Amino acid sequence: MNKHSHNESDFEKILSSLDGLTPAEPRPFFYTRLQARMMKSEQSSIQRAMKLVAKPAFVLGTGILVLLLNGYILFSKLEQKQVQAEESTQMLASEYTSLNSHWNENLVENP
Amino acid sequence: MxxxxxxxxxxxxxxxxxxxxxxxxxxxxxxxxxxxxxxxxxxxxxxxxxxxxxxxxxxxxxxxxxxxxxxxxxxxxxxxxxxxxxxxxxxxxxxxxxxxxxxxxxxxxADFVHPGIQLDNRENARMLFQAIKKLPENQRVAFSLHKVDGLSYQEVAQVMETTVAAVESLIHRARQNLKKMLKDHYNENR
The missing domain is CATH 1.10.1740.10 (RNA polymerase sigma factor, region 2, helix turn helix motif)
Incomplete structure (x- = not known):
């Protein structure tokens, strides 16, 4: 019983060892170090972006993408021109047939 | 203001x-x-x-x-x-x-001692901090905010976004666990 109470008081003593603790403070010039870290991380993110842009894979990929886009625009324009040409031929043909039939009708009426 | x-x-x-x-x-x-x-x-x-x-x-x-x-x-x-x-x-x-x-x-x-501990409490605090490390996360947070930062149960509850009763329970369980760990440590080193 005595030993038990002795243990109990020991534990209570350990548990209360944090009582009256003085708050800790960081080392002096904390703000200067924080500022340096923030600037460093800002610079490193710019550097990372620059490194990415300078990578051969990125340059090659961008080049291929530009070429593909060019090809697509060129192809779609050519297709559009082809459709327009077909449409004008059809219009000419239909105009010719309608004129022809009108001429023939006139010939029948006034020989 | x-x-x-x-x-x-x-x-x-x-x-x-x-x-x-x-x-x-x-x-x-x-x-x-x-x-x-x-x-x-x-x-x-x-x-x-x-x-x-x-x-x-x-x-x-x-x-x-x-x-x-x-x-x-x-x-x-x-x-x-x-x-x-x-x-x-x-x-x-x-x-x-x-x-x-x-x-x-x-x-x-393993022997961390908070710099703000009074000199005669350093050995006990060393043992206590070692035991605190082994507590479950939420008990550790509640106990540390209350004992190291000196926050009231009400303030701890606000920080942990819980009720005062929950904080009381967390700190009670933390104390029980710490006692058990310290007891084991005491028995091992006797």
Whole structure:
């Protein structure tokens, strides 16, 4: 019983060892170090972006993408021109047939 | 009131306001972080991270809680994230060590003593901090905020976004677990 109470008081003593603790403070010039870290991380993110842009894979990929886009625009324009040409031929043909039939009708009426 | 003005100025991107906030709150944040990570160098790193987060997310602070509560929350979350990352690193180093890699587990001093402990309590505090490290996360946070930062149960509840009764229960369980761990330690070293 005595030993038990002795243990109990020991534990209570350990548990209360944090009582009256003085708050800790960081080392002096904390703000200067924080500022340096923030600037460093800002610079490193710019550097990372620059490194990415300078990578051969990125340059090659961008080049291929530009070429593909060019090809697509060129192809779609050519297709559009082809459709327009077909449409004008059809219009000419239909105009010719309608004129022809009108001429023939006139010939029948006034020989 | 002054702090409110500083927060408004910081929201507008004024660097001098950030400096004033850091200088007035660095002790509070550092003390909280140190109590949780139990290493002075790590505590400095995590404290810097806390203030970077404050700078980046100040616009999200709507003033629904006190600024100090918001700051304590960021400090606790960042410390816990840091501890989880450190544990993962340690586990990874252990696994790679099994396969013959020379990666040594991160040095983790077992004898941390808070610099603010009175001289005659240092040995007891050393044992207590070792035991606190083994507590479950939420018990560790509640106990540390109450004992190391001196927050009331009400304040701890606000930081942990829970009820006062829940905090009482967490601290009670933390004390029981600490007693058990210290008892085992005492019996082993007798």
């Amino acid at each position: 002054v702090e409110q003005l500083l927060i408004e100025r910081l929201k507008q991107g004024e660097e001098s306001a950030f400096k004033d906030i850091v200088e007035s709150r660095q002790g509070m944040v550092y003390n909280t972080v140190l109590g949780l990570v139990q290493n002075a160098e790590d505590a400095e790193d995590v404290t810097q991270e806390v203030f970077i987060k404050v700078f980046e997310s100040i616009r999200q602070f709507k003033g629904e809680s006190a600024f100090s509560t918001w700051l304590y929350r960021i400090a606790v979350t960042t410390s816990l994230e840091f501890l989880r990352k450190k544990r993962r690193k340690k586990r990874f180093a252990f696994v790679t060590g099994l396969f013959g890699d020379n990666n040594q587990p991160a040095y983790d001093p």
